[in-house]
Amino acid sequence: MEYNLKQNDETKKILAAITEGNTLTLTMEEKDIQAMVTRISDHHIHMDLDDGNGRKGINVYVADDNGKKIIVINGMPYYIEDDDSHRFAKNKKRSGANIPDVVTPPMPAIVISVLVNRGDRIEKGQKLVVLSAMKMETTLTAPFGGTVTKVNAKEGDKVAPGDILVDIEKEE
Amino acid sequence: MFKKILVANRGEIALRIMKTLREMDISTVSVHSDADINAAHRLFSDQSVYIGKSAPKESYLNMAAIIKAAKETGAEAIHPGYGFLSENADFAALCEKKKIVFIGPPAHVIKNLGDKTIARQIMIKSNVPVTPGMSEPETDISSLMKKAEELGYPVLIKAAAGGGGKGMRIVFKETDMKDACEAAEREASQAFGNGSIYLEKYLLKPRHVEIQILADTHGHVIHLLERECSIQRRYQKIIEESPSSALSDELRQAMGKAAVSAAKAAGYVNAGTVEFLLDMNNQFYFLEVNTRLQVEHPVTEMITGIDLVKHQIRIAAGEKLTLSQKDISAKGHAIECRIYGEDPENAFFPSPGKILFMKEPKGPGIRNDCGIYSGYTVPVEYDPILSKLVVHAENRELAIQRMIQALKDYVILGIKTPIPFLIDIMNSDAFKKGDTTTDFIDTHFPAWKPDKKDTALAYIAFIADELSKTVTQNPQSVKNSDFPTPWETIGFYRP
Numbered sequence: 001m002e003y004n005l006k007q008n009d010e011t012k013k014i015l016a017a018i019t020e021g022n023t024l025t026l027t028m029e030e031k032d033i034q035a036m037v038t039r040i041s042d043h044h045i046h047m048d049l050d051d052g053n054g055r056k057g058i059n060v061y062v063a064d065d066n067g068k069k070i071i072v073i074n075g076m077p078y079y080i081e082d083d084d085s086h087r088f089a090k091n092k093k094r095s096g097a098n099i100p101d102v103v104t105p106p107m108p109a110i111v112i113s114v115l116v117n118r119g120d121r122i123e124k125g126q127k128l129v130v131l132s133a134m135k136m137e138t139t140l141t142a143p144f145g146g147t148v149t150k151v152n153a154k155e156g157d158k159v160a161p162g163d164i165l166v167d168i169e170k171e172e
Numbered sequence: 173m174f175k176k177i178l179v180a181n182r183g184e185i186a187l188r189i190m191k192t193l194r195e196m197d198i199s200t201v202s203v204h205s206d207a208d209i210n211a212a213h214r215l216f217s218d219q220s221v222y223i224g225k226s227a228p229k230e231s232y233l234n235m236a237a238i239i240k241a242a243k244e245t246g247a248e249a250i251h252p253g254y255g256f257l258s259e260n261a262d263f264a265a266l267c268e269k270k271k272i273v274f275i276g277p278p279a280h281v282i283k284n285l286g287d288k289t290i291a292r293q294i295m296i297k298s299n300v301p302v303t304p305g306m307s308e309p310e311t312d313i314s315s316l317m318k319k320a321e322e323l324g325y326p327v328l329i330k331a332a333a334g335g336g337g338k339g340m341r342i343v344f345k346e347t348d349m350k351d352a353c354e355a356a357e358r359e360a361s362q363a364f365g366n367g368s369i370y371l372e373k374y375l376l377k378p379r380h381v382e383i384q385i386l387a388d389t390h391g392h393v394i395h396l397l398e399r400e401c402s403i404q405r406r407y408q409k410i411i412e413e414s415p416s417s418a419l420s421d422e423l424r425q426a427m428g429k430a431a432v433s434a435a436k437a438a439g440y441v442n443a444g445t446v447e448f449l450l451d452m453n454n455q456f457y458f459l460e461v462n463t464r465l466q467v468e469h470p471v472t473e474m475i476t477g478i479d480l481v482k483h484q485i486r487i488a489a490g491e492k493l494t495l496s497q498k499d500i501s502a503k504g505h506a507i508e509c510r511i512y513g514e515d516p517e518n519a520f521f522p523s524p525g526k527i528l529f530m531k532e533p534k535g536p537g538i539r540n541d542c543g544i545y546s547g548y549t550v551p552v553e554y555d556p557i558l559s560k561l562v563v564h565a566e567n568r569e570l571a572i573q574r575m576i577q578a579l580k581d582y583v584i585l586g587i588k589t590p591i592p593f594l595i596d597i598m599n600s601d602a603f604k605k606g607d608t609t610t611d612f613i614d615t616h617f618p619a620w621k622p623d624k625k626d627t628a629l630a631y632i633a634f635i636a637d638e639l640s641k642t643v644t645q646n647p648q649s650v651k652n653s654d655f656p657t658p659w660e661t662i663g664f665y666r667p
Contacts, residue, residue, distance in 0.1 A: 005631045007624070016635045024639065026632060037636040043529035043585060045636055049629075060633040063528035063585040069637060070528070071630045075580040076592045076622060078630035082638075108524050108552045112358075134513065134522035134556035135338065136406070137359060156227075158552065 004083035011083050101143045103166040109133035111157040116166060120148045128166050129153060146171040173489050174198055174249050174273070178221075178242045179213070181253030182232060184543030184559050185467070186213035189251050192481040201245045203238060205231035207551040212543050219245055226553045232256045233365070235263050242272050249273035249488055251481075255555060258464040259286050259333075260365075275488040277441045277463050285438055285461040288332050289370050295458045298437035300430050303449060303457040305372030311357075316371060317349055323373045329353060331360035332368035334460075337407030339363060342374055377609045378449040380404070381416050381456070383431035384472045386483055387440045388493040395428040396478065396500055399445075399471050402608040403597070405520050410590065411597065412468035413507040414475050417568065417606025418450060427456055434461065443469075443484045467510065467560065470541060474506035474564040505571040506564045509579065509594045512556040516593035516620060524552040528586035533578040537564040537571075540582075550587055558589065568606070572598050592622045 003014045015027040024035045036048035043063055049056045061072040067085075071078045109131035116128050122142045129140045150167040153159055176199040179186045190200040190213070202217035207226035214220045221241035224231035231237070233256055242250055250272055252258035258276065261283035267274035276282065285291045292307045304323060309332040310316050320327045320343065329352055331339030339360030341352040353369060361367035384396040400416030401409040419427070431446035438461065445466050447459040469480050478495070487493070514520045526549045532540045542559035544550065550558065563578055565571040576598045579591050597603050602616045609615070624630075 003631075003635055005634055007627055007630070012631060014631055014635065016639070018639065022640070024632075024636060026635065028628060028631065033632065035632055035636060037640055039640045044531075045633060045640065047629075047632065047636055049632070058629065060629070060636075061529065061531065061583040061585060062633060062637045065528065065586060069634050070585050071633045071637075072583050072585060073626045073629050073633065075582065075595050076624060076626060077585075077588075078624060078627060080630055080634045082634075106518075107522055109522075110552060132362075133552050134524060134554065135363065136522055136556075137355065138521075 006081040006083045007078060102164050103128055103140050103143070103168070104164055105131050105133075105140065105159050105161055106138070107133050108158070108160045109138070111153045111155055111159060111165070112137065113155055114151055114153055114166075116148050116151065118148055118151055122146060122148060122168065131159070140165065142168060144168070144170050174485065176201060176245065176247045177249045177251055177275070177485070178203065178238070178245065178247035179217070179251050179253065180232070180238045180257055181251075181255070182208055182211055182213050182543070182554065184212075184541045184557060185253040185255075185465075187216055187543055188470075188541045189253060189465075189481055190216055192479055192485070193251075196482065196485065198485070201241065201247045203232070203241050205553075207553050210548060212545055212548065221245060226551065228256065228553065232554075235260075235266055238263075239266060239270050239272065243270070247272070249275055249485075251275040251484070252464065254464050254467055259462070261286060273488050275442065275484050277444065278439070281439050281441065282463045285440075285463050286333055288330060288334060288460050291438075291461055292458070294437055295434055298433055300434050300437075300458045301456065303372050303375060303459070306370040309368035309370045311368065313350055313353055316353055316369070317346065319371050320346070320349055323371060326374040328372045328374040329356045329369050330372060331356065331364060331366070332370055333364040333366040334360060337404070339367075339369065340407045342407075375449055375451055375457075377611055378402075378451050379416070379418050379609055380409070380447065380459070381418065381427065381450045382445050382447040382462075382466070383428055384466075384469070384480070385431055385435045385440065385444050385446060386480070386487070386493060386495070387435050387442065387444070388487050389441055389490055390492050392493045392496075393432050393435050393440065394493065394495060394497045394500060395431050396472050396476050396480075397502055398424060398427065399466075399468055400608060401468060402610050403603075403612045404610055405613055409468065410510050410512070411507065411594070411608075412471050413505065413568070413571070414471045415502055415505065417608070418454070423454060423456075430456070430458075434458065442487050443480050467557070468508050470539060470560060470562045471506045471508045474539065474562060475502040475504060476500060477503065504564055504566050505568040506562060507571045507575050508560055508562045509575060510557060511559045511561055511582070511584070511589055511591065511594075513550045513558050513587050514556050514590060515588035516590040517588075517622065520590070522552070522556050523588035524550045524556070525587045526550075527584060529583065530585065531581075531583040532559075533561070533581035535574075535578070535581075537574055538578050539563070540578075544584075558584070569604070572604060593617070593620055596620065596623075 019025045026033045034050040038046040068081045112130040124145045126142045146168045153165040178201040200217045202220040203223045204214040223237040257263040261279045264274040265279035326344045329341040339356045341356045343352045357367040379402045387393040399414045401412040403411040445462040448456040450456045513523045539562040544558045563574040565574045579595045
């Protein structure tokens with residue numbers, strides 16, 4: 001089997017074969033690795049690795065989260081995506097969180113105040129919405145100058161990444 | 173002794189307090205909001221009372237609801253924990269009026285010390301050194317600007333009612349002053365219900381060293397040595413330890429003595445903390461008194477072997493302190509790391525959400541005061557603290573090694589935590605040398621990025637998870653530990 005796994009923007013090709021019982025043979029960057037895999041629980045896997053230079057046992061912790069796997073090894077989280085499933089997946093509407101040009105919270109938050117109204121002319125960088133998450137305040141600013149066409153949030157609202165709080169018509 | 177105590181708090185601190193109450197055979201009553209219906213503290217308590225909606229103002233800051241809960245359940249005393257109503261003099265007074273024991277100092281002491289400007293006045297009178305700055309709160313922006321000019325930038329804006337870094341801003345230049353004051357006022361009034369602010373001169377490269385005190389109702393005051401809490405982000409501590417690598421025995425005694433006289437001058441009762449800033453010349457300045465149990469109290473408990481919560485309850489019940497100053501000595505070294513729900517790669521932004529899986533570290537000398545569990549959703553409404561990981565070992569070097577292993581063994585999947593960042597701090601030369609000042613993170617870790625050195629292993633883990641998961645999903649598979657045949661994984665077919 002061929003896997004194309006992606007972390008951040010880097011993709012790596014890995015060949016994997018089940019050789020016997022619970023042992024995997026993997027080829028990565030022209031190196032062969034044997035992994036004896038013991039699943040301990042839904043989120044805990046023990047791997048006995050052999051890369052030709054000796055065996056090493058390691059515990060890894062895994063969870064599926066939003067199309068990625070979170071994998072924790074020695075306290076460090078890795079966020080890994082399957083590039084193939086990504087390619088074949090339906091063209092999912094990307095959440096606003098990844099688009100820099102919309103006014104959306106970077107994390108789940110509560111609206112403290114909305115500083116603009118519909119029809120306001122605003123400048124790039126102008127403060128639009130004050131948010132609070134876990135008692136920390138952040139202010140969302142205008143990604144570009146223009147006119148506010150719609151305000152979609154009010155004080156006390158619970159909002160999440162992808163929710164567009166203020167619509168702005170860009171000034172050309 | 174009390175038969176039943178209500179804990180007016182949530183999360184890890186409510187649990188920590190209730191654990192001691194259980195040991196003392198005292199019934200526990202917790203309170204919860206809408207957001208906390210599944211919170212660990214509610215599930216742990218003998219009884220829990222719903223006190224209102226998720227917003228802190230409507231629940232954990234809702235005095236009437238909490239008093240009513242205590243009355244209805246027959247709780248004789250209220251432990252406020254830290255944050256929320258713990259330093260609210262009105263609440264302490266209300267408890268007194270309603271004949272419920274408030275586990276903390278008397279209302280007037282909280283009021284005096286809670287107002288940081290009055291506290292400064294008390295300290296000045298009893299010859300405890302204070303940092304240069306104002307001793308009166310101010311709301312007028314232009315007066316604040318003038319004061320800042322007199323003190324000289326950088327200045328520190330502080331909430332008169334402050335604590336925990338809320339409503340605090342450091343300002344380097346005049347043009348930032350107005351916005352900073354407004355933000356500090358708003359944050360302060362949200363956190364404490366009081367938006368008054370004042371200014372102090374901002375000391376460069378100070379250490380934050382505090383002294384734990386215990387005072388009974390019979391005039392007996394002792395200190396339980398120091399905690400070094402210099403490593404902070406957004407003016408909030410993230411790593412604390414004891415003993416401090418900066419203190420000689422002589423300095424320790426001098427600071428302990430100053431803390432005891434500060435407590436006496438203020439008429440202090442119960443557990444409290446006198447915070448000092450220590451400058452590069454080992455001069456110490458009074459910062460504030462925290463009239464409550466501190467987040468970092470376990471560090472003191474580990475090195476002294478004393479359960480501070482137990483003593484708080486005994487003192488509140490009117491008992492005499494069974495400890496005297498000569499009974500207090502430090503054994504070994506303790507370090508605490510605060511595990512917040514936040515993203516260390518992204519300016520420590522809050523990271524609420526569902527915990528898909530977690531595993532706590534275990535072993536000799538490891539303590540984790542924890543308020544979360546697998547499947548729990550960390551709410552957006554409250555402080556991001558998830559747990560406090562504490563280790564105790566023979567000396568500082570061994571405590572650091574123990575902490576690194578404990579952090580590596582602590583798994584929280586689903587939300588971001590600073591665990592990898594804390595590991596890097598513990599491994600740094602600056603921390604190992606004990607070079608801990610309040611600008612530690614800005615100086616040594618200005619734009620921290622994780623070193624993802626085990627990415628290859630993570631890829632292997634990814635494939636191992638994908639392939640072995642189909643086994644448990646497929647009831648027809650008999651050999652549980654083996655991988656499925658290609659026919660069983662046809663849905664996952666790859667060329």
